[in-house]
């Protein structure tokens with residue numbers, strides 16, 4: 001059985017405008033990756049200047065809805081870790097940069 005701590009870490013996130021981002025690290029307990037076909041958006045992004053989350057925690061990927069990604073298995077992420085960064089458009093705030101299709 002997989003423990004929650006075995007889930008992939010968010011090794012880096014460059015989205016400074018998110019309330020969970022402290023110095024390019026994500027400190028949410030876990031993130032959900034959602035979006036639409038071909039666009040793996042971080043659904044945990046929240047545009048707050050107030051910082052939240054847990055200081056000593058590095059976020060894990062709790063769930064991922066991008067079943068077409070090569071790393072996805074039963075709607076969970078199987079990558080060793082992921083990176084989150086700017087989305088493809090200005091309206092697309094934060095994307096999983098580790099997303100890949102075969």
Ligand code: SF4
Nearest residue numbers: 064069072077096099
């Ligand atoms: S690497 Fe793929 S499966 Fe893992 S979180 Fe990103 S989009 Fe989802």
